Amino acid sequence: MALNFIQSFLPLLLVFAFIDAVVSDPDITSDFITPANFSSVNGTFFTFTGFRDLPDPIQGTLMVTKAGLVEFPALDGQSVSMAILKFPPGGINPPHTHPRATELLFSVSGTLEVAFVDTKNILYTKQLEAGDMFVFPKGLAHYQYNRNHQNPAIAISAFGSANAGTVSVPNSVFGTGIDDAILAKAFKTDIATIQKIKSGIAIP
Numbered sequence: 001m002a003l004n005f006i007q008s009f010l011p012l013l014l015v016f017a018f019i020d021a022v023v024s025d026p027d028i029t030s031d032f033i034t035p036a037n038f039s040s041v042n043g044t045f046f047t048f049t050g051f052r053d054l055p056d057p058i059q060g061t062l063m064v065t066k067a068g069l070v071e072f073p074a075l076d077g078q079s080v081s082m083a084i085l086k087f088p089p090g091g092i093n094p095p096h097t098h099p100r101a102t103e104l105l106f107s108v109s110g111t112l113e114v115a116f117v118d119t120k121n122i123l124y125t126k127q128l129e130a131g132d133m134f135v136f137p138k139g140l141a142h143y144q145y146n147r148n149h150q151n152p153a154i155a156i157s158a159f160g161s162a163n164a165g166t167v168s169v170p171n172s173v174f175g176t177g178i179d180d181a182i183l184a185k186a187f188k189t190d191i192a193t194i195q196k197i198k199s200g201i202a203i204p
C-alpha cells in the first residue's frame, strides 16, 4: 500500500522537486537581457528614474514604489530588485510574504517596527532606528509598522529576485473568494465573523 502510494505520486514529487530547484532566478548566459523590441540599448536602459521626487503618502496609507522586472526591464536575469516604502504616521504594511526572495530592509528615516514569523511560528521583532538594516528570510510572513503617530518613516527594500512576488496574508485568505464556511472552520469561528472581516477587504 505504502509503496503503491509512493509509486503513483513519484512523478508528481519529481515535478515539485524540479519546480523547487528553479524558483530562484535562473542564471542567464549573457551579460544582460535586451527586450525583443529593442535593437540596441544605452545607459538609459539601465537607469530607473521612478524613484525621483516620490510624493508623500496620501490618506494615511503606506506608499510602496517598486522597481522590479515590470517597472525596470533591465533587471531581467539579474536577480535583484528594489522598492521604496513611505509610511505615514501610524502606517502599516500588513503581514505578507515574498515567495521568491529574501528582503533586506534599510531604515532611512523615522522609526519602524519590523517582524517576521519562522516556520516554527516563532515571532522575531525589532524597533529599527534610521540607519539600521533588517533581513526578512525568503518566503516567511512579515510586516512593518510605523508605531510613531506623529512622524512618517521611510525605508528602502532590496530583494534577491528581479520578481520577488508579494502574497498579502489578509488578501490571499479573505480577499479571494474562499468559501465562508471553510474559513469559519479554519479560524474556529462563525460565518458572520468571517463575513465581517471579508467586508473590509476588496476582492480583486
Ligand SMILES: *[C@@H]1O[C@H](CO)[C@@H](O)[C@H](O)[C@H]1NC(C)=O
Pocket (backbone or CB within 6 Å): 035, 037, 038, 039
Ligand atoms: C518595447 O515594448 C515595451 C512594452 O510594450 C515598451 O514599453 C517599449 O517602449 C518598447 N521599446 C521600444 C524601443 O520599442
Ligand SMILES: *[C@@H]1O[C@H](CO)[C@@H](O)[C@H](O)[C@H]1NC(C)=O
Pocket (backbone or CB within 6 Å): 041, 042, 043, 044, 045
Ligand atoms: C539612448 O536610448 C534612448 C532610447 O532608449 C534614446 O532616447 C537616447 O537618445 C539614447 N541616448 C544616446 C546618447 O544615444
